[in-house]
Amino acid sequence: MRKLDRYNRRDFLGVATGAIAGLITASLAIPAVAYIVGPALRKNETEEWILLGSTSKVEIGTPTLFKTKIERQTGWILNVTELSVYALTEDGRRYVVMSNTCTHLGCRVRWIADQNQFFCPCHNAAFDKEGLVVSGPPPRPLDRYEVKVEDDLLFVRGA
Ligand code: FES
Known part of the structure; x- marks a missing residue:
């Protein structure tokens, strides 16, 4: 039972770390993509x-x-x-x-x-x-x- 708790905690930390890394990547990537694509989408x-x-x-x-x-x-x-x-x-x-x-x-x-x-x-x-x-x-x-x-x-x- 104790081994199972540790295993779940490890999974949780792995998922949480991945989610935080994903948020950081998105916060950097979204402005960069908007900068590149935005002018092309803007009205003439x-x-x-x-x-x-x-x-x-x-x-x-x-x-x-x-x-x-x-x-x-x-x-x-x-x-x-x-x-x-x-x-x-x-x-x-x-x-x-x-x-x-x-x-x-x-x-x-x-x-x-x-x-x-x-x-x-x-x-x-x-x-x-x-x-x-x-x-x-x-x-x-x-x-x-x-x-x-x-x-x-x-x-x-x-x-
Ligand atoms: S620029 Fe040559 S006449 Fe005006």
Whole structure:
């Protein structure tokens, strides 16, 4: 009888040790697997709507610069990037939002109100206020974003 108790105690200790080792392994493995697989399961960031700001900031007929920060989680790493775009409206209802990145080699364009054009200083390119190429080497107009307005707030998608 005493021999049987010892045998059962030994079995119990073996099972308990195995269970504790299993818990420790799982507590290390689950975060590691989530880190590796998580980003692949996450929704595509280009589907997110990004808030730019109030539509009241956009002066009719004049491209208006908006800057906003975008936070994206990749695994355990949080990346923060800045998005700079120009919003244009001619009627206060429909909006066009354009990238401020030149379509030639990626320099930043800026709005020159006196000349009613965007100017790229890298190779002296010019775009009209709709983003169409006026002069210089850019192969295409400024890129545009999908836009929506909700409660007088301007959002873009596709950044
Ligand atoms: S990068 Fe803008 S004109 Fe070359």
